[in-house]
Amino acid sequence: MVTHVRAEAAGDERGALLAFIEEQRGGIRRSVLGLTEEQAAARPSASELTLGGLLKHVAEVEQSWIARAKGEPPAVARDESNWHECFTLVDGESVESQLAYGEKVAAETEAYVRSVPSLDDTFPLPDQPWFPPEGRVSVRWVCLHLIREIGRHAGHADIIRESLDGKTAFELVALERGETWG
Template identity: 60%
Template sequence: MAQVSTEVLGDERGTLLAFVEAQRAALRESLEGLTEEQAASRPSVSELSLSGLVKHAAEVEQTWLRMAQGKPQRSREDYAEGFRLVEGESIPSVLAFWERVAAETAAFVAAVPSLDETYPLPEAPWFPKDTKVSIRWTLLHLVEEFARHAGHADIIRESLDGTKAMG
């Protein structure tokens, strides 16, 4: 996995990346010791599975990174496919994809002149019109996104086999 230094980072970039990585790790760890079938199962009325959450988080990170870089994004015809593994995908392949995205995120954040740099949000009903966000905002948003899904993952994992993230 792409790792951020384990030492306490004094600068803002390092601190934000460390928080992003901590939440990535919580999601990745929810898969430990599970089979592909267990990780794809949905033990509640929710449509969420552990492998689907990890895939979603990796794709979300890539989407925000591409927006920040001003690069084209992948469009998905079937929204639900973003929350489940499809033909040819496996837990190792999704984790490897996320590792590459995480490394690209870290390199981009290290290279950007300032965390105050902004980029426009695309036209979408859930974004205010003509809005720009900063790289700093993006990193904080990733912490929020991953933490929300790590909470989902905790509940799903405990429902599967009683494993608890905390204790």
């Protein structure tokens, strides 16, 4: 769903990229507005995805990409034995804890993107089939990839939320602003 990004998006490239990433994060965050933990864990469609799981997944993915760009390991190691856990809230995790984690990750992403000398700076990727075959990507590429990745899952969240209680993305924007829709 299109919402208006910060005015900064009309300025410098870093600001524009960060504003569009934040816009997509907003779609994920809004998808859980007013829901109980049980609703956030529900699977109302043919998919195994849940809103709580999507909230967790997008924060973990964002954190892992920024960690790679910094030359650090991701905070949470995922492999074929536990990759599915990034889509499910497990013991001790809640919507509230994932929203807080997402805020922390967003702040780290913004600080990193603003601190690099150039968006053209590159970093190596592991030699795994799900990473781009070139073996290196730029900070700009990571920002664009995050927009794509988070936006894709924001669309999933729209469908799941509408399946749960009929609320659409437009209604959730209004709810977030304390307004009524329609």
